[in-house]
Amino acid sequence: MKAPLSWLREYVRVDATAHEIARRLAVSSLEVDRVVDVGVADVADNLSYLRVGRVVEAVKHPNADKLQLCQVDVGEGEPRQIVCGAWNFGAGATVAVGLPGVLLPGFPGPLDERPLRGALSRGMILAEDEIGLGTDHDGITLLPDGIEPGTPLADVLPLREQVLEVTPTINRVDLLSMVGLAREVATLFDGELLPVEVEDPPIHHPEWVDVAVDDPDGCPRYIGRVIKGVAVGPSPMWLRARLHAAGMRSISNVVDVTNYVMHVFGSPLHAFDRARLDGGRIVVRRARAGEQLRTLDGALRTLDERDLLITDGVKPVALAAVMGGQESEVSAATTEILLEAANFEPIGILRTSERLALRTEGSNRWEKGVDPHLAEQAAVLASRLIVDLAGGELTGSVDIHAGLPEPPVVRLRPERAERVIGLAVARDEQRAILERLGFQVSDAWDVTVPTWRARDVTREIDVIEEVARVVLDRVPATMPLRRCVQGHLTREQRLRRVIEDVLVGAGFSEAYTWSLVASDPDPAALRLPDPMSGDQAILRTTLLEGLVDAARVNLDAGNTAIALFELARVYLPSGERLPDERWRVGGIAEGGFAAARSAVEALYDALHLDLRVRRTARPFLHPGKAGETDAGWLGELHPTLLDGSWGVFELDVATLIAPIPERILYDDVITFPPLRQDLAVVVADDVEAAALVDAVLAAGAPELREARVFDVYTGDQAGAGRKSVAIHLSLQAPDRTLSDDEAAVVRARILSALAERFGAELRGERGPERKPNRRRSRSPG
Structure with missing residues (x-):
């Protein structure tokens, strides 16, 4: 949600600034993504170049059919000549003018005087998008008559705005409203909460409003109001600018009012063209199987019995709480509207929205559970604004409900609140905090929960949390005093910390991604029966999706040398009601296969494990650049998933650490020098180097202490379909220095085993050497 500060x-x-408000809200109430400065830049005296002007004369440009040549009074005594391409005004219009030197949003530099088709233009008559108040560029911005020419435009229009971009938690739907945010700010800063005071339009010519609710469980409250004689047209600039700053597009005065009021109270509304309703009536019911509705986005949607509909008794006219229908849409020809201010059951709305993949500002609020008591306040404010901005008369109103829910009452023990919070919070302060948040506290500490919090504050601990989050700023930035130590880390916990330390030391940064995802490569992944949103509907079976998304965000932000890892749980299908939760470590880094290999090697080295990599194929890995170990996989990310060359890996932690013994036993250091030899064998191209090494170690025991591949060659000398693998051998005995004859016997056993198992042929060999061979190869083999 975008919340303009004004x-x-x-x-x-x-008195708090935008950034102070953002900091306190982020600590106590909700996530604040950022504070954005929008509109015209307030640098130097830039705003002084924007003024109110009155068009003295407007004629066709002598050299251009699509341009007007205007004389505009901007309070300088003599009018300025300005060339303008818009035709939605004439002489006498009050307009917004930018003088030479002004820097406008989206313009590369300051405005200057310049000739246009032979006529000097000494400024610009501005459209709303040129001063950051909207997206319209079809005509210039017309201001109310009577404003003195030369008046600073900033005194008339909100040219500068600071916008808080916030994301409330699922249970705080009240914070998806300006009034809800204001209540939080007033509590946090001990400010004054200003009530929304509005007078309901009178009903002079009452008439019956025909509304029937056939499904009171799905629609526990429905307020319908009829307003006749409206004139649908553009909204005034203050309303257009406010909605634009809040991230919404201006449509018309009537529709804009419904969106405006939704932002004020958090209770969505809808306006129907009453003349297009059969009999001017409303019937709320469940859809019939196969019933269809063309929604405002132009899509023809097929419904089923789970979907709640707004109908006129004959045909569907809206998908309740989600989106209206085209057949009842308010248009320029509308003169009579039926205003809906209702309340809907959240779970059913969520399921419909998810099934139809249709998310709107309204459904986002309804699916979280909107307070039914807000419907009347929203109806009154919307009626007042429609009558004021579009004219007309309120002629009827009906409010259908079977009784509104009573607010819950919770007993609070102030002394327990202090123990739970861990801070001294006086009783009077606890009472004051709760009352500022809208709770009522009796002398006996029976706390009446406000209706807008009735869904999530139901227990004493919930009330304590309301006090705690307001005083979080007092928590000292020190570790608590520890007088004794109880318990210790398990073996797995200790090793998980080693894994984290190794990857951080390798240049990786730790990432935290969602356990709930929109989709998963495993078709058997567990789906929540009632997800809060489509983006968080499935329990992940891999860390890869989240890491790729995190890398993409960093890449889009212009970051370089990206290397991220995550050590977290995945949730594997078990065939039971609950999944098999497994700890996994995964990583993504720029640099392709080599980046993944080096990270995995570092882990195995730190854990004193032998790394054995086998070829594999995974749909998300680059063909030919994918490997697997007993604990997981590694490779190069498929290029279609993310721009660039990325190394990725994912290992199961329990499988990875299983070979590590509880106690590590060390062999005595052998004082006799090793005898080192290299041999190269030619094998079929599909033989894995790791398999060769395993066979060499088995055949060369006990004298063979080490075997590793240092080169792989494919070419004419190896033969078609074959490759040469060079292996370094280190032989050593604990009681003597091995002779060349003894080494030859071991080598013969090795060659015999390789020939029998892989059909290997000796390509070449190097004689014995008493000095360490320091050549290394990074080839994946």
């Missing part, structure tokens, strides 16, 4: 300040009086 709008927020209409409901709370507080």
Whole structure:
């Protein structure tokens, strides 16, 4: 949600800056993504170049059919000549003018005087998108008549705005409203919460509003109001600018009012063209199997019995709480509207929204559970604004419900609150915090929960949390005093910390990604029966998806040398009701296969494990650059998944650490020098180097202490379909220095075993050497 600060300040009086508000909200209430400065840049005296102007004369440009040549009074005594391409105004219009030198949003540099088709233009008559108040560029911005020419434009229009971009948690739907945010800010800063005071339009010519609710469980409250004689047209600039800053597109005065009120109270509304409703009536019911509705986005949607519909008794006119239908859409020809201010059951709305893959600002609120008590306040404010902005008369209103839910009452023990919070919070302060948040506290500490929090504050601990989050700033930035030590880390916990330390030391940064995802490569992955959103509907079976997304975000932000790892759980299908939870470590880094290999090698070396990599094929890995170990896989990410060359790996932690003994036993250091030899064998191209090494170690025991591949050659000398693998051997005995004859016997056993198992042929060999061979190969073999 985007919350313009000027709008927020209409409901709370507080001295705090935008960044101070953002910091306190982020600590206590919700996630604040950022604070954005929008509109015209307020640098130097830039705003002084923007003024109100009155068009003295407007004629066709003598050299261009699509341009007007205007004389505009901007309070300088003599009018300025300005060339303009818009035709939605004429002489006498009050307009917004930018003088030479102004820097406008989206313009590469300051505005200057320049000739246009032979006529000097000494400024610009501005459209709303040129001053950051909207997206419209079809015509210039027309201001109300009567404003004195030369008046600073900043005194008339909100040219500068600071916007808080916030994301409330699932249970705090009240914070998806300006009033809800204002209440939080007033509590955190001990400010004054300003009420929304509005007078309901009178009903002089009452008429019956025909509304029937056939499914009261799905629609526990429905307020319907009829307003006749409206004139649908553009909204005033203040409303268009406010919705634009809040991230919404202006449509018309009537529709804009419904969106405006939704942002004020968090209770969505909808307006129907009543003339297009059969009999002017509303019937709320479940859809019939196969019933269809063309929604406002133009899509024809097929419904089933689970979907809640708004109908006119004959045909569907809206998908309840999600999106209206085209057949009842308010248009420029509308003169009579039926305003809906209702309340809907959240789970059913969530399921419909998910099944139809249709998310809207309204459904986002309804699926979290909107307070039914808000519907009346929203209806009154919307009625008042429609009558004021579109004219007309309120002629009828109906409110259908079977009784509104009573707010819950919870007993609070102030002394327990202090113990749980861990801070001294006086009783009077606890009471004051709760009352500022809208709770009522009796002398006996019976706490009446406000209706907008009735869904998530139901227990004493919930009430304590309300006090705790307001005083979080007092928590000292020190570790708590520890007087004794109880318990210790398990073996797996200790080794998980080693894994984290190794990867950090290898240049990786730790990432935290969602356990719940939108999709998963395993078709058997567990899907939540009632997910809160489509983006978090499935329990992940791999860390890869989240790491790729995290790398993409960093890449889009312009970051370089990206290397991320995550040590977290995955949830594997078990065939039972609950999944098999496994700890996995995964990573992604720029640099292709080599980056993944080096990270995995570092892990195995630190854990004193032998790394054996076998060829494999995975759909998400680059063909020919994929390997697996007993614990997992590694390779180069398939290039279609992310731009660039990326190394990725994922290992099962329990499998990885299983070979590590509880106690490590060391062999005595052998004082006799090793005898080192190299041999090269030619084998079929599909023979894995790791398999060769395993066979060499088995055949060369006990004298063979080490065997490793240092070169792999494919070419004419190896033969078609074959390759040469060079292996370094280190032979050593604990009681003597091995002779060349003894080494020859071991080598013969090795060659015999390789020939029998792999059909290997000796390509070449190097004689014995008493000095260490320091050549190394990074080839994956």
